[in-house]
Amino acid sequence: MASPPRRSWRHRRLHPDDSRGLRLTLAAGAAFLVLVPFTLLAFLVLGSWSPLRRLDTAVTDALAVYAAEHSSWVRLMSLWTDVFAPMPLRFGALLLVIWLARRKARQLAVWVATTMLVGGLLGPLLKLLVGRSRPELPDPVAQAPGLAFPSGHALNAVLAAGVLLVVFLPYARRHRPTARPLVWAAALLLAVVTGFSRVALGVHWTSDVLAGWLLGTAVVAATAAACTVWRAGPPTRPDPPG
Secondary structure: OOOOOOOOHHHHHHOOOOHHHHHHHHHHHHHHHHHHHHHHHHHHHHOOOHHHHHHHHHHHHHHHHHHHHOHHHHHHHHHHHHHOOHHHHHHHHHHHHHHHHHOOOHHHHHHHHHHHHHHHHHHHHHHHHHOOOOOOOOOOOOOOOOOOOOOHHHHHHHHHHHHHHHHHHHHHHHHOHHHHHHHHHHHHHHHHHHHHHHHHOOOOOHHHHHHHHHHHHHHHHHHHHHHHHHOOOOOOOOOOOO
16 A cells, blocks of 8 residues: 655644644744844844944933923832732742643743743843843933843743743633733733833843843743744643632
8 A cells, every 4th residue: 555645844844733843833823933033132232333322312301301300100100010029939830840840831830941941041132132222311210230131031021921821821812811811911911011121220221122022922832832843732721629
């Protein structure tokens, strides 16, 4: 008997019936597409591109004026940026990893740990490579140590938002469809407001935050692609306790 024809690489990668290949292709493609604008942005920052520098300065100056006139706004942004700083988010991710491991979802636990670790290492490394200084304002409302590009707060917030979506969105889809918008809203609020708070407080340029968002998205997509190659089947996602 003749053996069945071998499917082409394109068929295995793109056919909807081959979910593993399709997930890998989409995740790897997304990571590449997000890294392109991040790389371009990094080169523009390194080259001190005038339009980008003027935009960063204009946004920072406008928000600095507003912050100087609204102390309650500064307190709110400071509280948010402290609560959702990288270390609290990493601690929350550690608790999630422990919970997933106890629920026998070890592959998903490894993915969460890998995603947070890779992003946590890339951020400081790129800060050193780019070497961009933070804004220097005449009357700053907040202070932050270290270099600026990319924003570590924005990067880690996107990593945490990606973890939130990957772990809890499938549960909402299967058991509580009405909760799906809430999961999306929580993830978007975490990423967007955390990044914005850094510009609002005058400790990051707008392009720093945009770079953090892009890099975080690329890391989530890349680690998802790697996890797709590693696992033999779809990951086990536990149901949160009722």
